[in-house]
Amino acid sequence: QDYLGMRNEYVDMTEIIRRIEEEIYDKEEYEKALVWVKRNCPEGEDRNREGLKHFRSQKDKEWEMVVKMTLIARDLMIGNQRLADLGFVEEAEGHNALAAGFQGQRQWTDHFPNGDFMETILNTSFDWNGIREALVFATENDSLNGISMLFNHLLTDRAQIFSDIRTYWSPEAVKRVTGKELPGLAKDGILHLINSGATTLDATGQQKEDGKSTMKPFWEITEEEVKRCLENTKWSPANLEYFRGGGYSSTFYTKGVMPVTMVRTNLIKGLGPVSQIAEGYTV
Template sequence: TIPADVSEKILRFARAGIAAATLRGKSYLSMGSVAMGIAGSIVDPEFFEDYFNMRCISVDMSEFIRRVNENIYDPEEFERAMAWIKANCKQYEDIYNGKDGKTPEQQQAIWEYVAKMVIIARDLMIGNPKLAELGFGEEALGHNAIAAGFQGQRQWTDHMPNGDFMETILNSSFDWNGIREAFVVATENDALNGLAMLFGHLLTGTASGFSDVRTYWSPEAVKKATGFDLDVPGMIHLINSGATTMDATGRQNADGKPAMKPFWEISADEAKACLDATSWVPANLGYFRGGGFSSRFLTRGGMPVTMSRINLVKGLGPVLQIAEGYTYEPPKEIHDQLDKRTDPGWPTTWFVPNLTGEGAFKDVYSVMANWGANHGAFNYGHIGADLITMAAMLRIPVCMHNVPEDQIFRPNAWAAFGMDKEGADYRACANFGPLYR
């Protein structure tokens, strides 16, 4: 008979092993041209091969233009997509551009273009046998991608519609073809954040959120800015230009509470509720000159979530950051004022990390101050223990986490590297080296 706590740790270890094994033979598809100024957008093929046994494949963004211009997509699916968009995607007012905004005819053309971008990006990732029937045998194959990233900014978005709609739809668990497994597509081709999204998705079966780790709000700052008192010790504004999964609206209910479910548990009504909670804002032409549409929603509060990110440090290698906490839904009077101070046309998730009173989790500010980049992935549930186990298997040390010690499970060999568990993790990972090197 195995004690319950040991059984649970074995289960987590097995789940992590399954997730790690899933990476084998797959690729990361980089859809971009010249890497952005974000370090995570510079895809390191050797890192992917050594640590994950994954290939990196790069496709220039001009491939989207070629496939649109030469009709290399399923025309029947495109018509179905446009009908679904008309029925389910509510266009919000143009809050950015005033008289300089796109005309209704131009906006309709952009809707058609971004719908094609969704189909083309998916076809690039996993292929589409329909293309072979249309005479495009090579394009029908796809790239066997388990994750992808779209660079977008700035060469693309200075002239073409942005990738927000494409990324939101692919990262969600439903589209015009019904409920299906969410894809993993990193905004701005931040491959390191894409890996964190992938880990969370493989471990939970749920969609992964991609957000900027944008602003820390203390109770004092909230009081000064809005006149209202905050009933949490502070919060972090997770927001991006409109590519966060619609699952993050929290409209999938579990026992009457907001949740993000594995795709096989989502009902049609719950998918529709996520769509109804989302509106689409015409892009700010000040920096998205080609237009586009950004999702706009507020995540419901009370969901347990885990934020994570991989950082790549020269001379050290990869490290993993983990922060367990909860989504928070402030009173409308607070949210509306703070939202306008950042960007009211983008999706918002207010995140309150669990605090330990020391180190990086001394307070909410310390969590953000110790975060390694302005991007973070988040997944439903407190899955920090799963991430720590999988990171050990992949030889990635964890530099920051707030997981209770009795939940942490690493291979027994880690005990040979000292009694300070964090230091032992670093030494063991350095000694054993990447799993696939």
């Protein structure tokens, strides 16, 4: 607020439960979305140990809930005239949000499905309604990451990747562990980017420009590229030792070599916001 002159608003996560239980969402769009998900979002391998895995009936309920969560989060951000038509005039207004986020952990995710599906779809340049501008939506309600994503989105008109930097693998470490040397663009080492599974599907590398992988502005994306992004993604049941409430996490490899710019904004006491920028390539 102080630095950017932008107002932020807080909405308690119980608002999502209220809207689910009181059915404050477009039921027709929900049914459409659920059909689309069943056709285009295949489940990945359930790697939870036996005795911990959720039953099929519970998994189906989780799919239903994460779709509703996605609809509701979008409505909270940008509003939905359809809600006014249904009698929910106040809820139809939304918050006119440029960016948003969802805390989830741990009070929500210990009991309800995690936000991975919701965060992935909102950050992606398409959904059951077709190709559209990606929304900026931060995992764990990480506002500083969210504002970094917003900067990049407004600068490039492209979807943004939310991923954690888990590991730096130096050439020496790779050689010691695998016996192999890193070639080409990776010769100076690699950063391992991963999270629970909340990264835009644009990052699959299935969009092409001059035959090379890229992430396009939404108006340049083709239906064939949407199809390839979906076909190269599995939705793995959430790790129940982390997310007791279940949910589904996008699982894919980024194919092709793409130039990327990473940004992280931090608030430093006595100084203010500081952005760290790193440039490189996906490998």
